[in-house]
Amino acid sequence: MTSKAELRTIRAGLAHTRGGVVRTEEELTDLLASWASYPLVVKPFNSAGSDGCRICATPEEARTAFWAIAGQRNLMGEINEGVLVQEFLAGSQYIVNTVSMDGRHLLAELYAERIDRVEGSPVLRHITSRTTPDEHEQELVDYTMSCLDALGFRDGAAHTEVMLTADGPRLVEVNSRLMGPYLSPDAYHCGFGYSSPHLVAERLLRPEDFRNRFDLPYGPAHTLAKVFLRAHRPGVLSSADGLRELRRLPGFHSVARLPQVNDVLRDTQLTTGSCGTAFFVHEDAELIEHSLAVLHEIEDSGTLFQVCEVGG
Known part of the structure; x- marks a missing residue:
């Protein structure tokens, strides 16, 4: 079934993303039968924070993603009654x-x-x-x-x-x-x-x-970056010593909602801010981009948050 947003953009003559909402495996099978190219994106019809989003390269992967989403409770606290299938957009x-x-x-x-x-x-x-x-x-x-x-x-x-x-x-x-x-x-x-x-x-x-x-024209004087901090793997937070290096990066403004030692960090891929959020503000956009590159290296190396196995 075509989504309401897609129908309205079609009627308005706007370029749109091909997709559809399915509620059963039979509807999914019918939709995939008409799908000519992969990958495609499967995600909850109504959720947030990248919850349940999957990039699927085959019909089998799409079916697996469908059953991981359908009937489950999403981040909005609702049961997923519909699953959205969209073409993958490169850009x-x-x-x-x-x-x-x-x-x-x-x-x-x-x-x-x-x-x-x-x-x-x-x-x-x-x-x-x-x-x-x-x-x-x-x-x-x-x-x-x-x-x-x-x-x-x-x-x-x-x-x-x-x-x-x-x-x-x-x-x-x-x-x-x-x-x-x-x-x-x-x-x-x-x-x-x-x-x-x-x-x-x-x-x-x-x-x-x-x-x-x-x-008034749009044109803020400063560049703002918002970073959804992440641990390199799930586990129990044992230390956050890397925050000292984070705070010394050029353009650093603030951090918020940081996890505490002994907190269990479960899903490190969602953009819910469960590992905290960092803000950078500066008039020099290139300076901020350099700081972000350094920060992501710190995250991915496991030196921002140190985690151990649950029960370890």
């Missing part, structure tokens, strides 16, 4: 955060994502804000606004993920909510001069002040 993935008022959409934040593939699952390592969108990124922003129009989105926050492919932008998903999982405003105000929750409150409490923002 660079972006986040476009907006706040809308009376059908007009304000670009609040634009981020490029770094996504690694770990054991067949996409793992979001960090997002980095874009201060001045280039020509292709502006096309992606305009495309996102058209998708919001096609979906009938008129008011409030939206967190949209879009892939910039060789054929242009393609919608991955629209979430009618703020971006999570951690929204303490300090780093965002440092990077943008505001936070998305701030904009939502302003739209509701001071609508005329918010309306004036539509006349």
